[in-house]
Amino acid sequence: MEYLQQSFSVKFEYKVFFTTGLFDLTNTGFDDFLAADATSASVKKILFVVDQDVLNANPELADKISKYFAIHKAAQLIPEIILMPGGETVKNNESHFSKLLDTINHYSIDRHSYIAAIGGGSLLDMAGYAAAVAHRGVKHIRIPTTVLSQNDSGVGVKNSINYFGKKNFLGTFAPPVAVFNDDQFLLTLTDRDYRSGISEAIKVALIKDAAFFEWLENNAAALVARDMGTMKYLIKRCAELHLNHIASLDPFEKGSSRPLDFGHWSAHKLEQLTNFAVLHGEAVALGIALDTVYSNLSGHLPADETHRVINLIKKIGFEITHPLLEVTADDSPILVGLQEFREHLGGELTIMLLDRIGNGVEVHNMNTTLIKKASEALRNEYSVLDPA
Numbered sequence: 001m002e003y004l005q006q007s008f009s010v011k012f013e014y015k016v017f018f019t020t021g022l023f024d025l026t027n028t029g030f031d032d033f034l035a036a037d038a039t040s041a042s043v044k045k046i047l048f049v050v051d052q053d054v055l056n057a058n059p060e061l062a063d064k065i066s067k068y069f070a071i072h073k074a075a076q077l078i079p080e081i082i083l084m085p086g087g088e089t090v091k092n093n094e095s096h097f098s099k100l101l102d103t104i105n106h107y108s109i110d111r112h113s114y115i116a117a118i119g120g121g122s123l124l125d126m127a128g129y130a131a132a133v134a135h136r137g138v139k140h141i142r143i144p145t146t147v148l149s150q151n152d153s154g155v156g157v158k159n160s161i162n163y164f165g166k167k168n169f170l171g172t173f174a175p176p177v178a179v180f181n182d183d184q185f186l187l188t189l190t191d192r193d194y195r196s197g198i199s200e201a202i203k204v205a206l207i208k209d210a211a212f213f214e215w216l217e218n219n220a221a222a223l224v225a226r227d228m229g230t231m232k233y234l235i236k237r238c239a240e241l242h243l244n245h246i247a248s249l250d251p252f253e254k255g256s257s258r259p260l261d262f263g264h265w266s267a268h269k270l271e272q273l274t275n276f277a278v279l280h281g282e283a284v285a286l287g288i289a290l291d292t293v294y295s296n297l298s299g300h301l302p303a304d305e306t307h308r309v310i311n312l313i314k315k316i317g318f319e320i321t322h323p324l325l326e327v328t329a330d331d332s333p334i335l336v337g338l339q340e341f342r343e344h345l346g347g348e349l350t351i352m353l354l355d356r357i358g359n360g361v362e363v364h365n366m367n368t369t370l371i372k373k374a375s376e377a378l379r380n381e382y383s384v385l386d387p388a
Helices: 029-036 052-057 061-071 094-106 121-136 147-151 183-188 191-196 198-208 210-218 220-224 228-246 264-273 280-297 303-316 333-345 368-379
Strands: 015-019 045-051 082-084 114-119 139-144 158-163 166-173 178-182 351-356 359-363
Touching: 015 029, 015 228, 029 178, 045 052, 045 061, 045 094, 045 121, 052 061, 052 082, 052 114, 052 183, 082 094, 082 121, 094 121, 094 158, 114 121, 121 139, 121 147, 121 158, 121 166, 139 147, 147 191, 147 198, 147 228, 147 280, 166 264, 178 183, 183 228, 191 198, 191 280, 198 210, 198 228, 198 280, 198 303, 198 351, 198 359, 210 220, 210 228, 210 303, 220 228, 220 303, 264 280, 264 333, 280 303, 280 351, 280 368, 303 351
Parallel strands: 015 178, 045 082, 045 114, 114 139, 139 178
Antiparallel strands: 158 166, 351 359
């Protein structure tokens, strides 16, 4: 059979900036980026989409943005700031996605202009998806405001909304043009939201960096006390590990492997089962606990290292079990998460377990009996846990 064949590659490049007071008039970093970003357009517009919770916690934000662009003029500010709900609400109801597309159309935001999203991971997911599909790709700037989004989701290449009751069913792989991590946003977080993002640091350390995991153990008290210097190091190291992973051979997850989702198969399902009353980071901590004990029971992870992981999770202040995470029968609702995880990957089931702290190992099936045993151990507060 005759055919024509073409092959090409596209280079993606973006920077993750770390700053304090992004919209302070003396901070020229944001304007410098916009001025340096090459475009043939005579006028570059920028539209801001802001998490309502962020604005509530930072009531001066809109005024600061307006004053910033009155002085720094590398892009033309759209005066209207689009407010959206925070958390999974913005991903669960497609009306928010449609509203943002309507706004992009109304203000004639083209492919040389920007959608700048300020908020937690959920808002960044939704805004990134809208930017990616509008005109086949409007430039997207992420300004994460939570620990979780600054150290994990906000620095990656995924965009999505929830659909059919499934987390991230609709979405794209589309890198932002830049990410700006402003540590001042962390100051207004509740203790619960602040703590929630630490679970992703535990995750990436467990599968990629044993030294970082040891650092987390040694600095757990400082993290709980919200020492900013300690948190800034955590966020930057996590972002570095995340970016290094994205530069691997499968950044858009064409295969069935998704190692950065260690602990996530049950976490995603637990979020849905609780109608997102359990925060993503909390669900991830629970999922890490379950898969860590499973790793031990299945002969992969030594007992002493299992103890260290569970100890750290509890020291940070996370729970290690939840009623809906308990597996008491083959038809336990949480087990549906395994099938949904396989479907989301589009291939064979691939789950990341731990071979040792700092090194993951992939498996392609999960033993329900061992999941039950792991669940039972956690339900009993992991009674063999070393009290030290």
